[in-house]
Amino acid sequence: MWQLDRSDKAPLFQQIIAQIIRYIQEGQLTPGDKLPPERKLAALYGVNRSTVNHALEELVSLGWITRRQGSGTEVAKGRWGSRQAPQYQWQLLLRQTPFAPDPYLSGLNTWKAEPDALDLYTGELPASLIPDFRFPAMRWENILAAERRTGPTGYAPLKEIILQRLFENYGIDSTGQDLLITSGSSQGISLILQTLLAPGETIATEEPSFLFSLPLFQPLGIHLEGIACDEEGILPEALERCIIQKKIRFLYLNPTFQNPTGRLMSLVRRQAIIAVCRKHYIPIIEDDVFGELDFSSPLPKLKTLAADQVIYLGSLSKIFGPSIKIGWLLGPKDLIHNLAAAKQRMDVETNIFPQLLADSALRSPEYTTNHAQLMTELKRRRVAFSEALSFATADWQLRKIRGGLYTWLTWRHQPLTRRDWEYFLQEKLLVAPSFLFSNDTMSMRINYTRMDPDQLQVFARRFITVTEKLKQKE
Incomplete structure (x- = not known):
């Protein structure tokens, strides 16, 4: 795994950077995984330790890895979208793997195809709530x-x-x-x-x-x-x-x-x-x-x-x-x-x-009426969602919904890891964990508007299952 192509004419530190980025994007290295110690990486690559240090420091500055004294080097856990590509040598840039989505999103998109999955990730109203209008015929x-x-x-x-x-x-x-x-x-x-x-x-x-x-x-x-x-x-x-x-x-x-x-x-x-x-x-x-x-x-x-x-x-x-x-x-x-x-x-x-x-x-003269009906339904769904999760307030902190499409839930107990959020995918609850938007792993965004009463009951049952699994890990 940790080998360089000696026929490549690019500087060695740049090859190391490109290889580690590729491993992360292809999923061979996942957020939170530890990299070998600097001295061992140098031996595996057959290069000076200063070359490895140069590459790792560049990767830190680009947002791909984190380094802490006494904790070693690991793949960065959050802010996937803010990671940078190294801006050097056109040939190397052209050879790089195109920027890949967060691994969690790749899994989420796979689960979206399941007919009984609850998509609470998508940032849109469900089709059933989008106002209906008559559009005039146009020549x-x-x-x-x-x-x-x-x-x-x-x-x-x-x-x-x-x-x-x-x-x-x-x-x-x-x-x-x-x-x-x-x-x-x-x-x-x-x-x-x-x-x-x-x-x-x-x-x-x-x-x-x-x-x-x-x-x-x-x-x-x-x-x-x-x-x-x-x-x-x-x-x-x-x-x-x-x-x-x-x-x-x-x-x-x-x-x-x-x-x-x-x-x-x-x-x-x-x-x-x-x-x-x-x-x-x-x-x-x-x-x-x-x-x-x-x-x-x-x-x-x-x-x-x-x-x-x-x-x-x-x-x-x-x-x-x-x-x-x-x-x-x-x-x-x-x-x-x-x-x-x-x-x-x-x-x-x-x-x-x-x-x-x-x-x-x-x-349209229907716009005001349609919008008022939409707001009435969203308020009803807000109340229904809050009541359905009333049992969970000891385990999850819920932000009051005052408008918009989203609510924000924060876990009250032990620190969560990225892998803990796989429980939601396994239960076909497609949510947006906070690590998609920050370096935090304790919260999630849910689009509460996407559930009718029947779906809300299914959501509550699955949510209880996930919550119990998380509590068992304490």
């Missing part, structure tokens, strides 16, 4: 007319109705701002990263955050720093330290029903975070894809508190499902026009058809 001349009303930033009527709803629902004023239509919020995030950040620069976010599960950062060479949070949201003091020490370029926040924790950032904390960012001239990306799934009166958006400092991301996919893959960026006009120009250069157009469907749905 080809209507499509051509719509394309004439589509500029670099998107279909004008759709932009108009989105801006109208943002003002009516949240008081977001578009004076001096413009809106760019994207193919979902992920495209908006990717566009910002590729346009406004350079390789080696750093963006900060909450810890945990779903950004750590996205394969966006590794190929761009952009670093992602997690900032500690409490029940009110990201900690201002920790953020300020990170800004100073890591030279943060952007702060990405998901303040309303944060993914994965479902946390709602308090108004006081929102104001404090904005103050820190103003002090250090740090732009904020506010991702508000769950904004329309609020069970109470919405808190002021960061965009309303600091319009020119915040780029606001929204999406319709959490309401309409992935079929209408429409999102948007709202920011200062000059910035949005630059992003639109970059979008055109990258040739990542947003198709006119989903824009027309989105515009029709938002203008």
Whole structure:
């Protein structure tokens, strides 16, 4: 296993790095596995110990392994999506195994094919809850007319109705701002990263955050720093330290029903975070894809508190499902026009058809009624889920569901390992453990909306089984 190809002309330390990354991606080494001691690795590879040390230190800096005095070297357990590729020699990069998903996700995707699996991982409403709309028949001349009303930033009527709803629902004023239509919020995030950040620069976010599960950062060479949070949201003091020490370029926040924790950032904390960012001239990306799934009166958006400092991301996919893959960026006009120009250069157009469907749905007289019915059903499912898990509060801490799609459960007993989460897969409960979003292994995200009453009973039975297995390991 620990052998090098001596015909390879790449430096030995680079070959070692590439080989260990490949072993991790192929599953020969799994998160938490110990590597042989440095001296033994040097003997196995037939190289100097300094060569092995150089390779291991590079792997630590890239996020693939961890090294602790007295504990040895092991494969990193968390933050799979923030691991970096070594940026050297095109030939070596071309030979590397493509970036692989977290091993847990590979297993989860296998179990998804089982007909009786409960998919509580997927971040969407179940199909049965997606509002139904009647879309008008459209002649080809209507499509051509719509394309004439589509500029670099998107279909004008759709932009108009989105801006109208943002003002009516949240008081977001578009004076001096413009809106760019994207193919979902992920495209908006990717566009910002590729346009406004350079390789080696750093963006900060909450810890945990779903950004750590996205394969966006590794190929761009952009670093992602997690900032500690409490029940009110990201900690201002920790953020300020990170800004100073890591030279943060952007702060990405998901303040309303944060993914994965479902946390709602308090108004006081929102104001404090904005103050820190103003002090250090740090732009904020506010991702508000769950904004329309609020069970109470919405808190002021960061965009309303600091319009020119915040780029606001929204999406319709959490309401309409992935079929209408429409999102948007709202920011200062000059910035949005630059992003639109970059979008055109990258040739990542947003198709006119989903824009027309989105515009029709938002203008439909059925929209308000359908949305109210959806919220009523989500509240009912929230109550049913909380009651079904009332037995588990001695073993699991449950965060109160105040909106959005997710709830966050934390184990109250002995430390859990990655392998302990295999019990959930064995019981066909497809959940999202916290190690997908951070270095923690004690919590999980569940999409509570994806279970009707019958499925909730099945979930409760399987959840009891897993809980008992975990308790037996204490």
